[in-house]
Amino acid sequence: MRRVGYWLSEKKKKRLNFEDQIPTFRDAGIELVKLNIDKSLELQGPFDLILHKCTLFMVDAEDGDEQSLDAINNIKEYISSHPDCILVDSFESIEKLIDRHEQYKLLLQCNLLKSESVVYTPTFVELSTKDRETNKQRLHEAEVKYPFVCKPIVAHGSSASHKMAIIFNEQGLEDIQPPCVAQTFHNHNAVLYKVFVIGEKHHIVERPSIKNFAAMDRSTIYFDSNDVSKPNCANFLTELDKEDLLRTPITPDDEILGDLANAVRRELKMELFGIDVIIDCDTKKYAVIDINAFPGYEGVENFMEILCDLLNSLMDKNDKVKTENERLSRKRSESSEAGDIKKPKLSNGNSGLQPAVCFERNPDTHEGDMLLPWKQPINGLLEH
Ligand SMILES: Nc1ncnc2c1ncn2[C@@H]1O[C@H](COP(=O)(O)OP(=O)(O)OP(=O)(O)O)[C@@H](O)[C@H]1O
Ligand SMILES: O=P(O)(O)O[C@H]1[C@H](O)[C@@H](O)[C@H](OP(=O)(O)O)[C@@H](OP(=O)(O)O)[C@H]1O
Numbered sequence: 001m002r003r004v005g006y007w008l009s010e011k012k013k014k015r016l017n018f019e020d021q022i023p024t025f026r027d028a029g030i031e032l033v034k035l036n037i038d039k040s041l042e043l044q045g046p047f048d049l050i051l052h053k054c055t056l057f058m059v060d061a062e063d064g065d066e067q068s069l070d071a072i073n074n075i076k077e078y079i080s081s082h083p084d085c086i087l088v089d090s091f092e093s094i095e096k097l098i099d100r101h102e103q104y105k106l107l108l109q110c111n112l113l114k115s116e117s118v119v120y121t122p123t124f125v126e127l128s129t130k131d132r133e134t135n136k137q138r139l140h141e142a143e144v145k146y147p148f149v150c151k152p153i154v155a156h157g158s159s160a161s162h163k164m165a166i167i168f169n170e171q172g173l174e175d176i177q178p179p180c181v182a183q184t185f186h187n188h189n190a191v192l193y194k195v196f197v198i199g200e201k202h203h204i205v206e207r208p209s210i211k212n213f214a215a216m217d218r219s220t221i222y223f224d225s226n227d228v229s230k231p232n233c234a235n236f237l238t239e240l241d242k243e244d245l246l247r248t249p250i251t252p253d254d255e256i257l258g259d260l261a262n263a264v265r266r267e268l269k270m271e272l273f274g275i276d277v278i279i280d281c282d283t284k285k286y287a288v289i290d291i292n293a294f295p296g297y298e299g300v301e302n303f304m305e306i307l308c309d310l311l312n313s314l315m316d317k318n319d320k321v322k323t324e325n326e327r328l329s330r331k332r333s334e335s336s337e338a339g340d341i342k343k344p345k346l347s348n349g350n351s352g353l354q355p356a357v358c359f360e361r362n363p364d365t366h367e368g369d370m371l372l373p374w375k376q377p378i379n380g381l382l383e384h
């Protein structure tokens with residue numbers, strides 16, 4: 001039996017019905033161990049893998065809360081003293097998603113979004129002041145157009161992360177609540193696609209979304225994202241105006257969304273995340289508007305079985321790397337006198353790459369070819 005330590009909030013466990021899944025994990029050869037992250041994990045281990053969603057602690061730790069900081073450090077310390085233990089997902093990657101501005105910048109780094117593809121992220125800018133003229137200038141420079149959505153900079157953790165505003169004109173600039181990200185609003189006929197990623201697999205779920213708007217003389221609309229894009233949301237913001245009902249619905253292309261999932265996964269070095277995509281009514285292009293760490297996976301059939309498969313495949317690959325390392329290390333000590341293999345460098349789970357030994361290449365012997373850094377898999381998985 002493999003031992004997987006987990007930490008999820010009470011809300012998350014309830015939503016996923018996580019603790020009732022212990023038999024599913026057991027059938028997959030995994031013993032689930034609930035972590036007490038208020039204490040050192042040393043005596044609770046050993047663990048082959050740690051699965052977590054600690055976004056609230058991460059946000060509070062960033063704000064200086066000692067208890068949250070200690071909890072996060074307990075996980076980090078275990079990972080750094082047990083580099084063979086896999087962390088799903090790394091704090092480094094999740095941090096990038098917690099900050100919406102970092103998140104959108106990261107999207108611009110993805111090859112797929114950089115290229116002339118049908119996938120893009122709407123223009124955006126970080127706003128850190130209420131000063132009208134400064135904001136006007138920054139919006140102009142970043143080519144953010146009216147209407148735009150103002151989103152709190154912190155994307156996860158508390159209910160405040162989901163309180164947003166649609167600003168329609170210069171008068172609305174008064175309503176900006178810094179620190180936030182302003183992102184150009186794109187009409188998409190009130191349909192959102194959630195691309196739920198589980199390692200190499202992805203699953204697409206359709207959700208309600210905000211209706212079409214134009215830049216106009218109207219006052220700011222405040223909303224909570226939980227009221228617009230959860231299953232069965234229906235209200236004045238999600239109900240299309242009469243004229244928009246006539247537009248032909250667009251079916252998303254699974255290949256495009258699959259390529260997007262792969263591209264974001266490569267860039268983020270994460271296994272469990274969700275990408276929210278809307279399709280612009282006019283251009284028919286795919287706009288990525290949000291990425292969520294370890295989302296709800298609502299609507300994904302057999303999510304727990306797929307999750308078990310992912311965790312097992314990560315641990316299988318890790319085992320293979322460990323065996324190969326041991327073989328190379330034996331070989332190295334046998335031939336240490338010859339000096340033809342250089343010292344291995346060990347990386348741990350917090351680097352984004354899962355534990356793996358990276359050997360520098362010896363051009364004469366070709367020893368270590370299998371583990372050359374530029375052939376390293378993402379979190380133990382090779383590129384698609
Ligand atoms: N650029 C945009 N253009 C059009 N609509 C948008 C845009 N950005 C956000 N929306 C609408 O606002 C909703 C909430 O936005 P967003 O996904 O960024 O918030 P969130 O709080 O991160 O949501 P989630 O609960 O999915 O994490 C979206 O589901 C969509 O309906
Ligand atoms: O599965 P979808 O519909 O995408 O919804 C997710 C949201 O997108 C996330 O923002 C939620 O995370 P936070 O509660 O940490 O903000 C996340 O909360 P959860 O961790 O409690 O599941 C989900 O509500």
Ligand SMILES: [Mg+2]
Pocket residue numbers: 155290291292
């Ligand atoms: Mg989100």
